[in-house]
Amino acid sequence: MDFAWVKTAFRKKRPRRGKPLPTGARRWASLAARLVNPVALGSLALGLSACALFDYSPPGPDDYPVKGIDVSYYQEDINWRSVVADNTAFAWLKATEGGDWSDPKFSANWYGAAMAGLPRGAYHFWYFCRPAMEQVSWFLQNVPYDPYALPPVLDIEWVDSKTCPGHPPREAIIPEVKIWLEAIERYYGKRPIIYTSISFYNDRLRGAFPDHFVWIASYKGHPVIRDPSLRWHFWQHTEAGRVAGIRGRVDRNVFNGSAREWRAFLEGRLSPQS
Numbered sequence: 001m002d003f004a005w006v007k008t009a010f011r012k013k014r015p016r017r018g019k020p021l022p023t024g025a026r027r028w029a030s031l032a033a034r035l036v037n038p039v040a041l042g043s044l045a046l047g048l049s050a051c052a053l054f055d056y057s058p059p060g061p062d063d064y065p066v067k068g069i070d071v072s073y074y075q076e077d078i079n080w081r082s083v084v085a086d087n088t089a090f091a092w093l094k095a096t097e098g099g100d101w102s103d104p105k106f107s108a109n110w111y112g113a114a115m116a117g118l119p120r121g122a123y124h125f126w127y128f129c130r131p132a133m134e135q136v137s138w139f140l141q142n143v144p145y146d147p148y149a150l151p152p153v154l155d156i157e158w159v160d161s162k163t164c165p166g167h168p169p170r171e172a173i174i175p176e177v178k179i180w181l182e183a184i185e186r187y188y189g190k191r192p193i194i195y196t197s198i199s200f201y202n203d204r205l206r207g208a209f210p211d212h213f214v215w216i217a218s219y220k221g222h223p224v225i226r227d228p229s230l231r232w233h234f235w236q237h238t239e240a241g242r243v244a245g246i247r248g249r250v251d252r253n254v255f256n257g258s259a260r261e262w263r264a265f266l267e268g269r270l271s272p273q274s
Helices: 004-011 023-035 038-055 080-085 106-115 132-142 170-188 198-205 259-266
Strands: 067-071 090-097 120-125 153-155 193-197 214-217 234-241 250-255
Touching: 067 234, 080 106, 090 106, 090 132, 106 120, 120 132, 132 170, 153 170, 170 198, 193 198, 193 234, 198 214, 250 259
Parallel strands: 067 090, 090 120, 120 153, 153 193, 193 214, 214 234
Antiparallel strands: 067 250, 234 250
C-alpha cells in the first residue's frame, strides 16, 4: 500500500519525653494499658476501617452533569435533534475498524449530529492483525478533517475474533498504538482519546500514554471501586441505555468533570493530568 499521500498530509522528617505522670496517674495508665490490649485495639481499628469502606458510595452516572453517547450502525437511523434535547452533551460515532471496514451509518451520523449542534467525534476500532499505518490510512480516508470535531478516539480491547485470534503482548502493542496515536494527532491536530476496559488497560496500557485522556468501559461499577489508582476521564457505564431519538439500546457515558471543565475540554484547555 502506498502511504505517500498520508506522509504528505502529516507535513500539514525521637519526640521529647514528657514529664512523668504522678503516682496515681501512673497506676491508672498501667491499668488502662492492661485493659485495652493490642488485640482489642486491632479489632476496633479493623471495624472502623470496614465501616469507612462500606459507608463510601461513589457517584453514580446521574451525579455527573455532562452525559453523552457513542453509536454505530447498530442504532440505525438517529433523530439527532431529539438526542440533543434529551440532555446529551456529546457523541462519538464509530467510523472505522481495522484497515478495510467502515461503518455504513458514519457519514449520516457525522453530518446529522453536526447539524443538530451536538459536539461529536469519530472512533476507530483497533484490529490487532493489521499494521498501524494501514489503520491510520483507513481512518484518514473515512473521517473528514473538522477543526470543531471532538478528538478522535482509539477503541482498543480484547475481542473474540476468528480472523485475528490471540492476545499480543504489551511489547508488541505499545509501539503500534503509539504510531497510530501520533499520526492521527498530526493530521487532525487533536490528541486522540484511548477507549478501553479496566482489564485491558492494566494488562497492556498502564503507564504508556499518560498524556492521553482515558475513556473506561465499566458496566459492573464505578471505575474507582474497581481500580482506585485509575485516572479516567470518560466512563461508559452501560451498553443498554435509552435516549430519545434512538430506537433500542445505546451506550451511555459521562465526563469526569463539571460543566465548566467540559467547556475547557472542548476548547482544548484541559489536561489529562488535571
